[in-house]
Structure formats: C-alpha cells, structure tokens
Amino acid sequence: MKKNIEDLFSETLTDFEQDLSPxxxxxxxxxxxxxxxxWNKNIGYILATATVVGVMLYIGFKPNNETVERKNNLIEDTxxxxxxxxxxxxxxxxLEQKNIENEQIKDxxxxxxxxxxxxxxxxxxxxxxxxxxxxxxxKPGQEPITNNAIEQMSVxxxxxxxxxPEMEAIKIKPLRxxxxxxxxxxxxxxxxxxxxxKNR
Amino acid sequence: MSTINDIFLGCKRGDxxxxxxxxxxxxxxxxxxxxxxxxxxxxxxxxxxxTFIKIFDKISQFNxxxxxxxxxxxxxxxxxxxxxxxxxTRFTAEEIDANSDFVQENEEEExxxxxxxxxxxxxxxxxxxxxxxxxxxxxxxxxxFCLDKLTHKEIAEKLDTSxxxxxxxxxxxxxTLRVLLTQYxxxxxxxxxx
Numbered sequence: 109m110k111k112n113i114e115d116l117f118s119e120t121l122t123d124f125e126q127d128l129s130p131x132x133x134x135x136x137x138x139x140x141x142x143x144x145x146x147w148n149k150n151i152g153y154i155l156a157t158a159t160v161v162g163v164m165l166y167i168g169f170k171p172n173n174e175t176v177e178r179k180n181n182l183i184e185d186t187x188x189x190x191x192x193x194x195x196x197x198x199x200x201x202x203l204e205q206k207n208i209e210n211e212q213i214k215d216x217x218x219x220x221x222x223x224x225x226x227x228x229x230x231x232x233x234x235x236x237x238x239x240x241x242x243x244x245x246x247k248p249g250q251e252p253i254t255n256n257a258i259e260q261m262s263v264x265x266x267x268x269x270x271x272x273p274e275m276e277a278i279k280i281k282p283l284r285x286x287x288x289x290x291x292x293x294x295x296x297x298x299x300x301x302x303x304x305x306k307n308r
Numbered sequence: 309m310s311t312i313n314d315i316f317l318g319c320k321r322g323d324x325x326x327x328x329x330x331x332x333x334x335x336x337x338x339x340x341x342x343x344x345x346x347x348x349x350x351x352x353x354x355x356x357x358x359t360f361i362k363i364f365d366k367i368s369q370f371n372x373x374x375x376x377x378x379x380x381x382x383x384x385x386x387x388x389x390x391x392x393x394x395x396x397t398r399f400t401a402e403e404i405d406a407n408s409d410f411v412q413e414n415e416e417e418e419x420x421x422x423x424x425x426x427x428x429x430x431x432x433x434x435x436x437x438x439x440x441x442x443x444x445x446x447x448x449x450x451x452x453f454c455l456d457k458l459t460h461k462e463i464a465e466k467l468d469t470s471x472x473x474x475x476x477x478x479x480x481x482x483x484t485l486r487v488l489l490t491q492y493x494x495x496x497x498x499x500x501x502x
Contacts, residue, residue, distance in 0.1 A: 110419045111426070113485050114454040120435050121455055125336035126343045131350070135357040136331050139364065140324055 316376055319367050327364060334377065335360075338384045344451050345388040347440050355391060359384045385456050389466050392448065418486055424493045438488045446481035453478050 111119075315333070318326020335356065342355035362383050370379055439447060452458045452466070453474070460471040460478075467474075 111422045112415070112418050113422060113482050113489070116422050116425065117435055117439065117450075117485070118454050118457075120430075120432050121340075121344060121439065123337060124340040124344070124432050124436060126339040126352075128332075128335045128339060129349070129353065131353050132335060132339065132356055135353055136328075136335070136360065139357060139360050140327060 312376060316367070316370075316372075319364060322364075330363075331360060334380055337377075338380060341381055341384040342388055343436070344439060344455060345392070345448065355384070355388055358391075359387045362387060385452075389452075393467070418482070421486060421489050421493060425489055428493065428496050430492075434492070438485060438492070441488060442481050442484055446477050446484060449474055449477040450481040450485070 312333075315326050315330050319330055338359055339352065339356045342352045342359065343349075346352045346355060359380075363380055366383075370376065439450070442450060448467070449463060452463050453460070458466070460474040463469075463474040464471045
C-alpha cells in the first residue's frame, strides 16, 4: 500500500508522547492548588439566587410600602376630616354666637329705640301742657294755627315713612296720640310745632 | 491499578489523587499534541496546563458515550487553536500571493520518498523535528488537517480564513516536508556509502 506524507505523519505523530518536564509537574501542582472552591464554582448560582431574592424582596415589600402610604394617607384624611369636622363645629358655634350677638344687638337696638320712643312720647306728653301754656300766651300780631294748617303739616311727615318697618308699629302710636292731642287742641304756636316736628 | 473509568469517576468527584493519576497517564500524550502546535517548550507547558484546567473544570459535561481520551485530545487541540486565534494569527492576501508560487506536488515522487523513509527507518522525534521546521502557519494547517483530521471548511471557520487558503497552505507544507524528507533520505544514503 502506497503511503503519502500525510499518512506517514498521521500514523507516527498522532500518539506522539512528549515527556513531562518538572515544569509541567509544577504547573499541575498549581492546578490542584487552584482547584475551584465552592465559592468560585457556585459564584454564578449564588449571585443569581441573591439577585432573584433581592428582586423578590423588592417586589414583595413594595406593596407593603404602598399600603403603609395608603394607611398614612387614610390617617391624614381622617385627621383632616376630624379637623374639618371640628372646624365646622367651631364655625357653627361662631355662627350661632354671631347670630346670638346679632339678635342681642337687634334687641338692644329695639330696646334703645323703644327707650327713645318712650322718651319721645313722654316728652310730647309732657310738652302738651306747655303747649297749652304756649297756646294761651300768643303774642300780639301772631296768627293762630288753624286745624287745616296742622293737618297740612302732619301730612308733610316723611320721616315716619323712613323708619324701619318693625319700628313703625311703635312709632305710629305716639303719632296717633300726638295727632289726637293735636286734634284736640285747635290752636298751636307755630314755633312750638316746628320744634316738636324737628325733635321727631 | 486504576482503570480509566475509575480515574474518570474520581476526577468527576474532584478527587485530587485521581486527577494526579490522569495527569501522569495522559499528560505526555496531551503535551505531544500541544508540542505539535508550538515550538516554544514554555508555551507548550502553558497549553498543557490550560488543557488540564479545562478538563477538570468541564469533566462533568463529558457524556461518557465517546472516548474519554479522544475528548481530552479535542480539548487540547481547541486550547491550542484558541491561543492562536487570541494572538490574532491572520492569513493575509500577501501570504496567498507568496504561497502561490509553490511547486505542483508530484504524488509519485512523494510516494517514493515515503517508501524510502519507511525502508531506512526513522524515529518519531525525527518526524516531530521535521514538523517543527515548517513555518508556523503551514505547521498549523498541516497539524489540523493531517493529524487532527479537520476538514478545510472546519479549518477555515476556526482560523477565520478561507478554504482556498487552507488548501494552499497544506500543499505548501507537504511540499516543504517532501523536500525535508528527501534531504533526510539523501543524508542517510551518504552515511551508508561512507
């Protein structure tokens, strides 16, 4: 059988052995010494597991944080609600207080006005006898005021219309009284009447 | 005496004694493979060390269907090729041109020389020395194609080159070896005459 160079070399050198040198033995000792430890061998698995655990913990804790936040929000809401409730209660109290104060002011003003009216009526009632005095003491040349003139003057009373409606009932009485008083008295001094009207 | 199966199982368990036995038994063969690729003995020792590191590291991946020895030899060859690739052995266009003037191989003449060599006798070391007289890239291709039985396609893929380049370098290496063997035969004839 003919053999070429390829055959010659492949048959001869395929299992060619080279003697191991002391350097090779040393290198082998290094290999044994460098034998991968448990840590080196499983570093990949350890890191992967740690990563997975980390991610799971992160994912696992995230909703809890959210719930905590939600709880906090709820607490804040309830606090704010209670605050608003108390605020509303306070507001109500203040309003009631104000209403009471307003009513008191109104009552006071009513009382005041009543007092004033009372003073006015008493003054007018007291003034009646003086009018009678004035009535008799007409100066010479002074014209006596007729009933017509009084009626005209009483018609000219716009002040009565400007008085507040609730006060009207109170104010009508003395006017009527005065009116009756005036009616009863036929003759008045003009200056006195003007004064009376002015005081009103 | 431990069999290869016992050694293999011991190495799989990480037993240092089994590893030492494996090294003593297969170290020389594996060093021979590394020696075919590299002239430098220190580099050859480094390749052997890397080979054993890989063997011990990946012994659990061996499927036990094929030959354990063959598996270890493949690891040694792969380790050498990886080193060559890492050192960026490139087959440039200039090299193709430089190798393009190789003499067309004469098959008949080659057969005659091989026959003469076989007749006069030779040692493995002589052929090993002839192999190391080849230029690096020719030796690499010759090793891969003739001794490690890779195809030109596989060589082209592993060395990131073309199949044509692999074929040309193989022809060139065979031509160089033929010249070397012829010289060896002539020297032997001269010695016999004297």
